[in-house]
Amino acid sequence: MSLLEHLRSASRANGVDTPPEAPPPTPPVVVAPPPIPVAPPADVPRMPRPAQRSEALIELKTRVHEELIHSLDPEQLVGDLGIASPARRAVEQAAEEAIALADPNVGRQDRLRLASEIADEVLGYGPIEPLLRDPTITEVMVNAWDRVYFERNGIIYRSETTFRDDTHVLNIIDKILRPVSRRLDDSSPMVDARLPDGSRVNAVIPPLAVHGPSLTIRKFSRELLASDDLVRLGTLGRTTLDFLGACVRSRANILVSGGTGTGKTTLLNLLSSYIPHSERIVTIEDPAELQVKHDDWVSLETRPPNIEGKGQVEQRDLVKNALRMRPDRIIVGECRGGEAFDMLQAMNTGHDGSLSTVHANSPRDAISRIENMVLMAVELPITVIREQIASGINLLVHLSRMQDGSRRVTHVTEIVGMQGGVISMHDIFEFQGRGVDAHGQVLGHLTPTGLRPHFLDRLGQYGEQVPVEWFLPLAPDAARGA
Ligand SMILES: Nc1ncnc2c1ncn2[C@@H]1O[C@H](COP(=O)(O)OP(=O)(O)OP(=O)(O)O)[C@@H](O)[C@H]1O
Ligand SMILES: [Mg+2]
Structure with a gap:
């Protein structure tokens, strides 16, 4: 034409x-x-x-x-x-x-x-x-x-x-x-x-x-929000960011959760930047959005069915395929269905250091959603699924969009195991809100809850120097959060 x-x-x-x-x-x-x-x-x-x-x-x-x-x-x-x-x-x-x-x-x-x-x-x-x-x-x-x-x-x-x-x-x-x-x-x-x-x-x-x-x-943002931007915007504090960076380098399996448009993909992108550049990354998305900075990166994207209803490739197929691509890290842009099961399988069979996001209203809701996705994909007793989640996922980072439009990390939560058939988790950092100022800006900070991550030993094994002070509760008048 x-x-x-x-x-x-x-x-x-x-x-x-x-x-x-x-x-x-x-x-x-x-x-x-x-x-x-x-x-x-x-x-x-x-x-x-x-x-x-x-x-x-x-x-x-x-x-x-x-x-x-x-x-x-x-x-x-x-x-x-x-x-x-x-x-x-x-x-x-x-x-x-x-x-x-x-x-x-x-x-x-x-x-x-x-x-x-x-x-x-x-x-x-x-x-x-x-x-x-x-x-x-x-x-x-x-x-x-x-x-x-x-x-x-x-x-x-x-x-x-x-x-x-x-x-x-x-x-x-x-x-x-x-x-x-x-x-x-x-x-x-x-x-x-x-x-x-x-x-x-x-x-x-x-x-x-x-x-x-x-x-x-x-809209696609050419200029990705960098760590300094997120700290400046109040999304999270430097301490939390440094902690998350150490967790990524130590191959923790991390799930970023939050509602729609809360900044999950942006944070996932930033977390991926902490992956050592010697590692091979395979990303799986529907549609592709991530902008990973590594050279050794393969980006896979799903495909809808053609006009005859054939040829569809789902995230699940891509996760299975990614496992045959010798990945050091698998990043699934957003878990929405059966791929959650394959991700958990991978996390539990040596492919640690995986990152993903899930649409959820709270860290607990994120876990329920993953449970449901797995339940819909395979027939397994719920306790088995929960065990897989508890041993597969190490950390949840939950984001919310506040009424002033700011995006904030509201929880950094560690999954610590199973107790009485229920996944037990504890918050390491939590957003403490203090209302709004005269301009409607949300006041408050992400602050340590005082609980030390069980994951600390592992960080040490990877040579990460994480001071225990990071996890001590802040004085109530601390000017900056964690
Ligand atoms: N921490 C942040 N502070 C301010 N703006 C942000 C922040 N994170 C992301 N944004 C902006 O918010 C919008 C949504 O971000 P993003 O795509 O990361 O959200 P999402 O949670 O992945 O959304 P979806 O649920 O639609 O996948 C983008 O325009 C992005 O630039
Ligand atoms: Mg997204």
Whole structure:
């Protein structure tokens, strides 16, 4: 397909053929509060309500867009299509001229804005393109054509942006999926994919998405949060981080748990950086997100079934395969099903030093979820499963997203064995909340509970110098947590 054809189809995809209609007035914003583990709720900031765009301007934009598709030189529109690229500038300029010609009464501000929006339609993902470009935005969520949200610094805002209608959203989804050969239709109405820049995309269409096609994009962060960033952001203290680093080097099996978007993958990435560079790492993900810095790293990703429902490769298959790849470490991005059993098997048969994450509301919940995943994969008595968990997993690191948007480690918990058929675990570090300050910022620190990890002996065997002072309770007025 020529670029011009591509542009035309992109343009059609972007809804140019659809008669424009002004967005109806929208209801007041209601943002679901994130989990609040420690402090009372505060007001969530929100963006102003979407400004009403005049129908005449919408129609003008559509008309100019259509015209441009026929007049632009596709040769110019190759290579870099970024915000400052010559190609984008060319589209914007052509659009500005066409708008001025079509309606000389359109003011300069409106002309520039419309030209930029047309460039976003032609070259990018339409209305959400500015949100994707904004480096301070980490997630973009289209709940319906007229309800677009984004996350910045952990807080969810409603955007002024809207699509034209459901078809417009569907066509942008199609534009995202087409190049990566993923499909969304009646037989598979939910899909995961990745943008060319690595951002993670999920799309769901009706009837599963009741209010119309829905799109969620977790933007890929080129600049990974490093240990200093996490300490600065208050996610955890230097002592806890040093302890976790020592545990990773000593080949502890660590499970990072937390709710959705609490920073599990980010922490997993950071933990992987403590693995000695002489070791071979195999990562297993659905979809691939981790950015391991090691040379000797193989990244495996699941595959959905093809159009005939065949060829699916699940995480479980990849874990089994990874064991034949002479790994020093296996990292499963997120345990969601039967792979939990294979991971436990591996952990209990000499493949220690494994890392994974699990979606859970507390460390205890994380264990129950792993139990359930194993139960669904194999028929084993629950006590056998618990024994495998107790002897396989050494540490749980639990994260929460606080009401001020910050992500914090709330528990570092050691699994110490079985007692009376129950897995016994104790917290080594625990978040002590002290309410919120005048700006709504959550106050408090991760602090040692006073319990010494049973794992200390093992750390010593690996030559890790871990002072026992790290685990002594802090004075109540200690300025910094652990
Ligand atoms: N400690 C942190 N402080 C501030 N922002 C963070 C922190 N950790 C992660 N983030 C940001 O939060 C978002 C979600 O992070 P991440 O993907 O690691 O979460 P997750 O728990 O793995 O999410 P999911 O449940 O969807 O897999 C990202 O945009 C990331 O940059
Ligand atoms: Mg994740």
